[in-house]
Amino acid sequence: QQQVKQSPQSLIVQKGGISIINCAYENTAFDYFPWYQQFPGKGPALLIAIRPDVSEKKEGRFTISFNKSAKQFSLHIMDSQPGDSATYFCAASTGGAAGNKLTFGGGTRVLVKP
Amino acid sequence: DAGVTQSPTHLIKTRGQQVTLRCSPISGHKSVSWYQQVLGQGPQFIFQYYEKEERGRGNFPDRFSARQFPNYSSELNVNALLLGDSALYLCASSTEGDTQYFGPGTRLTVL
Numbered sequence: 209q210q211q212v213k214q215s216p217q218s219l220i221v222q223k224g225g226i227s228i229i230n231c232a233y234e235n236t237a238f239d240y241f242p243w244y245q246q247f248p249g250k251g252p253a254l255l256i257a258i259r260p261d262v263s264e265k266k267e268g269r270f271t272i273s274f275n276k277s278a279k280q281f282s283l284h285i286m287d288s289q290p291g292d293s294a295t296y297f298c299a300a301s302t303g304g305a306a307g308n309k310l311t312f313g314g315g316t317r318v319l320v321k322p
Numbered sequence: 323d324a325g326v327t328q329s330p331t332h333l334i335k336t337r338g339q340q341v342t343l344r345c346s347p348i349s350g351h352k353s354v355s356w357y358q359q360v361l362g363q364g365p366q367f368i369f370q371y372y373e374k375e376e377r378g379r380g381n382f383p384d385r386f387s388a389r390q391f392p393n394y395s396s397e398l399n400v401n402a403l404l405l406g407d408s409a410l411y412l413c414a415s416s417t418e419g420d421t422q423y424f425g426p427g428t429r430l431t432v433l
Contacts, residue, residue: 214364240420251326251412251424252365297364301420308420309355309378312364 211235212300214313222321227285229316231298234279238300240308243272243283246295246315255296256283288320324349326415326425334431335403343398343428347415353377354396355422356388357412365412371396400430408432 214231221227231241239260244252258265258272258281265272271284285292295317299310327346335341347354353372357365367380371390385401394415400407408431414422 242421244424249429251426254421254423257421299364308353308416308422309367309370309380310357310365310414310422311367315362315364 211311212298212313214298214316216316217314218317218319220319220321221288223288223290225288225320227283227288227292227318227320229283229296229298229318230280231282231313232278232280233300233311235300235302235311236279237302238311240301241272241274241281242299242301242310243270244297244299244312246297252297285318288318290320290322293318293320326413326423328411328413328425328428330428331426332429332431334433336433337403337405339403339432340399340401341403341430343400343411343413343430344395345398345413345415345425346395347413348423351415351417351423352394353416353418354390354394355414355416356396356398357414357424358382359410359412359427361409368398403432405432 242257243255246252256267269286274281295315298313301308329344355370356368359365369388370378374390388398390396410427412427413425416422
């Protein structure tokens with residue numbers, strides 16, 4: 209059962225444009241929502257993360273928006289650059305005594321055209 | 323500071339063989355998790371260890387096993403390899419908190 213659904217599967221954006229990736233989750237026990245960036249042949253690298261008590265978090269050109277009632281969260285990449293071309297994964301975990309295993313979305317392949 | 327390291331980088335095995343993958347966490351991190359990433363998909367959780375104790379197990383068959391050593395490094399073992407085990411195997415380390423840092427992975431090809 210896929211507990212984190214990610215869309216779109218791929219997107220193409222012009223340099224300087226905004227990339228928007230959306231995720232929806234089912235498990236209301238999730239309390240930590242990170243985004244990872246992965247380049248071909250490499251491991252995922254943490255970009256930014258948010259907890260449910262915050263509706264928005266911004267770090268540089270990357271912003272997470274979180275809607276707890278809708279069980280949705282999204283990543284906005286502002287002023288997209290060719291170097292941002294990668295696959296992006298949203299994830300969620302419950303933490304605590306049960307451990308903090310990450311449940312990942314299916315990924316979004318982003319291509320930024322110069 | 324060194325990040326998470328994994329060895330080997332690539333591995334080619336045949337069906338039915340056994341494989342051992344190794345991971346060294348970031349210094350000071352006591353928790354190690356293993357994930358399987360099939361090409362074109364998101365990583366899937368296999369195991370998590372904290373202080374040498376298994377803390378969680380994903381939906382994988384008993385052919386998959388792991389352990390953590392006193393220095394917090396970890397091994398993932400897969401027995402009786404199947405073609406479907408071909409994937410990138412990722413190791414992630416963390417402290418008591420939620421943030422997990424991933425290594426570069428081991429690319430396993432089963433022929």
